[in-house]
Amino acid sequence: MSLTILTGLSGVGKSTVLEEAMLLSDKDYTVINYGDKMFEISKERDLVETRDEMKEIGTETYKEIQAEAAEKIFELSKDKDVILDTHATIKTPHGYIPGLPRWSVEQLNPNKIIMLQASAEEIFERTKEDDRNREHESVEGIQQYLNIEREMSAADAVLTGAYLQIINNPDGAAKEAAEKLVKTLKA
Amino acid sequence: MSLTILTGLSGVGKSTVLEEAMLLSDKDYTVINYGDKMFEISKERDLVETRDEMKEIGTETYKEIQAEAAEKIFELSKDKDVILDTHATIKTPHGYIPGLPRWSVEQLNPNKIIMLQASAEEIFERTKEDDRNREHESVEGIQQYLNIEREMSAADAVLTGAYLQIINNPDGAAKEAAEKLVKTLKA
Amino acid sequence: MSLTILTGLSGVGKSTVLEEAMLLSDKDYTVINYGDKMFEISKERDLVETRDEMKEIGTETYKEIQAEAAEKIFELSKDKDVILDTHATIKTPHGYIPGLPRWSVEQLNPNKIIMLQASAEEIFERTKEDDRNREHESVEGIQQYLNIEREMSAADAVLTGAYLQIINNPDGAAKEAAEKLVKTLKA
Numbered sequence: 001m002s003l004t005i006l007t008g009l010s011g012v013g014k015s016t017v018l019e020e021a022m023l024l025s026d027k028d029y030t031v032i033n034y035g036d037k038m039f040e041i042s043k044e045r046d047l048v049e050t051r052d053e054m055k056e057i058g059t060e061t062y063k064e065i066q067a068e069a070a071e072k073i074f075e076l077s078k079d080k081d082v083i084l085d086t087h088a089t090i091k092t093p094h095g096y097i098p099g100l101p102r103w104s105v106e107q108l109n110p111n112k113i114i115m116l117q118a119s120a121e122e123i124f125e126r127t128k129e130d131d132r133n134r135e136h137e138s139v140e141g142i143q144q145y146l147n148i149e150r151e152m153s154a155a156d157a158v159l160t161g162a163y164l165q166i167i168n169n170p171d172g173a174a175k176e177a178a179e180k181l182v183k184t185l186k187a
Numbered sequence: 188m189s190l191t192i193l194t195g196l197s198g199v200g201k202s203t204v205l206e207e208a209m210l211l212s213d214k215d216y217t218v219i220n221y222g223d224k225m226f227e228i229s230k231e232r233d234l235v236e237t238r239d240e241m242k243e244i245g246t247e248t249y250k251e252i253q254a255e256a257a258e259k260i261f262e263l264s265k266d267k268d269v270i271l272d273t274h275a276t277i278k279t280p281h282g283y284i285p286g287l288p289r290w291s292v293e294q295l296n297p298n299k300i301i302m303l304q305a306s307a308e309e310i311f312e313r314t315k316e317d318d319r320n321r322e323h324e325s326v327e328g329i330q331q332y333l334n335i336e337r338e339m340s341a342a343d344a345v346l347t348g349a350y351l352q353i354i355n356n357p358d359g360a361a362k363e364a365a366e367k368l369v370k371t372l373k374a
Numbered sequence: 375m376s377l378t379i380l381t382g383l384s385g386v387g388k389s390t391v392l393e394e395a396m397l398l399s400d401k402d403y404t405v406i407n408y409g410d411k412m413f414e415i416s417k418e419r420d421l422v423e424t425r426d427e428m429k430e431i432g433t434e435t436y437k438e439i440q441a442e443a444a445e446k447i448f449e450l451s452k453d454k455d456v457i458l459d460t461h462a463t464i465k466t467p468h469g470y471i472p473g474l475p476r477w478s479v480e481q482l483n484p485n486k487i488i489m490l491q492a493s494a495e496e497i498f499e500r501t502k503e504d505d506r507n508r509e510h511e512s513v514e515g516i517q518q519y520l521n522i523e524r525e526m527s528a529a530d531a532v533l534t535g536a537y538l539q540i541i542n543n544p545d546g547a548a549k550e551a552a553e554k555l556v557k558t559l560k561a
Contacts, residue, residue, distance in 0.1 A: 059485070063535060094561035095486060095539030098532045105532075111246070112282060144540065151528035154338035158285045158292075158346070159532070161250060165282030166331065187281035298433070299469060341525035345472045345479075345533070348437060352469030353518065374468035 003077035003108060004185055005100070005162075007088040007153060008116035009145060011123035011136060013169045013177070017116060018085065020178035027081065027186060034086035034099070037069040063103070070107035077108075083185070084108065088115065088153040089145075091135045096148050105156045112163040114184060115153050117146060122171055190264035190295060191372055192287070192349075194275040194340060195303035196332055198310035198323060200356045200364070204303060205272065207365035214268065214373060221273035221286070224256040250290070257294035264295075270372070271295065275302065275340040276332075278322045283335045292343045299350040301371060302340050307333060309358055377451035377482060378559055379474070379536075381462040381527060382490035383519055385497035385510060387543045387551070391490060392459065394552035401455065401560060408460035408473070411443040437477070444481035451482075457559070458482065462489065462527040463519075465509045470522045479530045486537040488558060489527050494520060496545055 008014040022029065035054075042048045042065055047057060057065070076082055087099035100108070118126070120142040127136045136142050150166070157164040165184045169177040195201040209216065222241075229235045229252055234244060244252070263269055274286040287295075305313070307329040314323045323329050337353070344351040352371045356364040382388040396403065409428075416422045416439055421431060431439070450456055461473040474482070492500070494516040501510045510516050524540070531538040539558045543551040 089538075092537070094558050095488070095537030096531070097537055098535055100532070101535035102533050103535075114282070147524070148528055148538065148540075150334070151338050151341075151525050152532050154335055154525075155342040155345075155529040155532040157283070158287070158339050158342040158529075159289050161285055161288035161290075163279070163282030163284055164276075164335065166335075184281050301469070337521070338525050338528075341522055342529040342532075344470070345474070345526050345529040346476050348472055348475035348477075350466070350469030350471055351463075351522065353522075371468050 001077055001079060001081050002112075003074065003082045003084060003110045005084045005086060005105075005108065005110045005113045005156075006116065006181075007086060007099070007113065007149065009087075009123060009136075009142070009149060011127040011142075012116045012118045013126075013174055014085070014116050016174050017167075017169055017177045017181060018083070020174055021181040021185070024178055025182045025185065029083045029185065030076065030080045031083045031085055032073055032076070034069060034073070034084055037073060038065050041065050041068055041072075063101075066101070067103050067107060070104045074108055081185075084110070088113070088149045088156065091145050096145075096152075098152050100152070100156050102159055105160055109160055110162045112165060112184065113153050113157055114165045114167060114181065115150060116167050116169055116177065116181075117150075118169050118171075120146060188264055188266060188268050189299075190261065190269045190271060190297045192271045192273060192292075192295065192297045192300045192343075193303065193368075194273060194286070194300065194336065196274075196310060196323075196329070196336060198314040198329075199303045199305045200313075200361055201272070201303050203361050204354075204356055204364045204368060205270070207361055208368040208372070211365055212369045212372065216270045216372065217263065217267045218270045218272055219260055219263070221256060221260070221271055224260060225252050228252050228256055228259075250288075253288070254290050254294060257291045261295055268372075271297070275300070275336045275343065278332055283332075283339075285339050287339070287343045289346055292347055296347055297349045299352055299371065300340050300344055301352045301354060301368065302337060303354050303356055303364065303368075304333060304337075305356050305358075375451055375453060375455050376486075377448065377456045377458060377484045379458045379460060379479075379482065379484045379487045379530075380490065380555075381460060381473070381487065381523065383461075383497060383510075383516070383523060385501040385504075385516075386490045386492045387500075387548055388459070388490050390548050391541075391543055391551045391555060392457070394548055395555040395559070398552055399556045399559065403457045403559065404450065404454045405457045405459055406447055406450070408443060408447070408458055411447060412439050415439050415442055415446075437475075440475070441477050441481060444478045448482055455559075458484070462487070462523045462530065465519050470519075470526075472526050474526070474530045476533055479534055483534055484536045486539060486558065486561075487527050487531055487534075488539045488541060488555065489524060490541050490543055490551065490555075491520060491524075492543050492545075
């Protein structure tokens with residue numbers, strides 16, 4: 001079976017394209033959200049009760065949970081074709097956090113890393129009226145975010161030997177993006 | 188002795204510049220093509236008969252052969268000054284494959300990684316009438332390819348501590364590029 | 375306690391911003407220069423007498439000293455909040471050297487990597503009359519240097535899980551850059 005990592009900034013249309021791709025595909029995939037898996041493990045360990053409390057977990061514990069989640073997802077990918085929905089990097093006021101640091105991505109050992117992207121201008125327009133996307137302040141800032149995401153994904157690919165696929169999702173072309181995603185998943 | 192990795196997309200003029208550099212140089216280098224070495228090992232193991240069949244080898248076996256070839260090339264570089272002609276990444280319809288994943292580049296332990304490049308516009312013009320270069324569809328696509336190549340090379344340099352040299356080969360300047368290559372090889 | 379790596383090309387104003395930040399901060403930081411630490415160790419080992427002789431140390435010995443310095447700095451960061459002043463990459467005539475190769479950055483295990491930057495045009499203007507900055511020949515060359523620095527920093531962040539923060543220091547805004555640095559250090 002296989003493990004494919006799907007990354008993309010908020011505003012690139014990841015949910016829409018993924019949903020459309022699952023409708024188009026004649027193969028079954030198990031979609032897992034990395035953050036959800038980490039939350040599940042943290043709850044089981046009585047570390048948190050709500051998702052918001054995940055931010056309060058200390059760095060070392062956070063890394064442990066990240067590694068444990070990676071192990072479980074890898075195990076699952078032996079029996080199923082897994083799509084791991086996550087971020088190659090997350091922008092915070094204190095810097096870009098690598099979403100797939102070495103201990104995580106080497107444990108996951110993905111076949112492919114797929115980065116869904118759109119132009120910085122399009123992401124800006126799509127997210128400017130959405131309160132949840134306060135990290136997207138300017139077109140220039142989004143361009144930097146896209147660069148860091150691609151650069152960290154490239155490092156992840158070198159660490160694992162995974163294919164790095166980049167799929168564009170410009171305005172009005174979600175169907176084409178979904179078709180390309182289906183083809184890449186199948187390959 | 189030394190091991191230098193030479194990378195460059197099709198259309199940057201790698202063969203021409205390398206040939207010219209070997210003529211200019213007063214030192215002897217052993218030029219090895221990574222793909223050739225892998226094919227040689229695969230034939231010895233009766234895995235393939237022709238070069239084309241290399242694409243049919245399963246991922247795990249492919250990685251093994253990649254690692255074994257790296258080991259042999261590293262051994263050779265103890266007695267000779269080796270130039271390893273290869274790609275930091277290869278574009279396929281399913282994504283960019285890292286040509287020098289961690290297990291390969293750490294085994295090779297190169298002194299230098301040299302990336303020969305030209306502008307996306309020049310590469311487009313040089314390859315548009317060549318059927319072998321179907322991966323170069325558009326200037327924008329080539330620009331992305333160049334970025335990924337440089338990013339994966341940078342990750343390889345961080346993994347090994349190798350120098351990362353970037354040499355430009357604009358139209359009509361193959362001799363200057365060859366001279367810079369000779370100087371870098373010698374340093 | 376904590377270890378923060380601060381990188382930035384010559385001409386981005388690292389000394390000025392760091393000095394200003396130390397004045398603004400209500401916390402105490404121990405600032406260590408990686409190169410100084412390596413020189414100190416090399417002198418203790420009777421390998422060199424002057425800083426200039428550091429360039430003559432063979433590669434293998436250089437890597438050993440780099441690793442030993444990293445170990446000492448990591449030990450120090452257990453008791454103190456350390457800011458490590460260094461370079462993610464150094465441009466030489468023979469290529470870009472990774473300033474934080476894998477064995478160094480994994481040993482340091484930084485919490486944050488902060489890259490101070492300015493536009494290529496500003497760096498060019500700031501350094502063009504300074505004889506020490508002969509690596510900054512052209513705006514285009516500085517742009518490439520900035521890209522490689524960010525790409526190697528991104529690889530370092532993936533190897534360690536460290537935050538990668540990018541702080542701009544445009545002309546006349548050193549105070550704002552220092553304030554952002556203080557906030558990031560504290561976070």
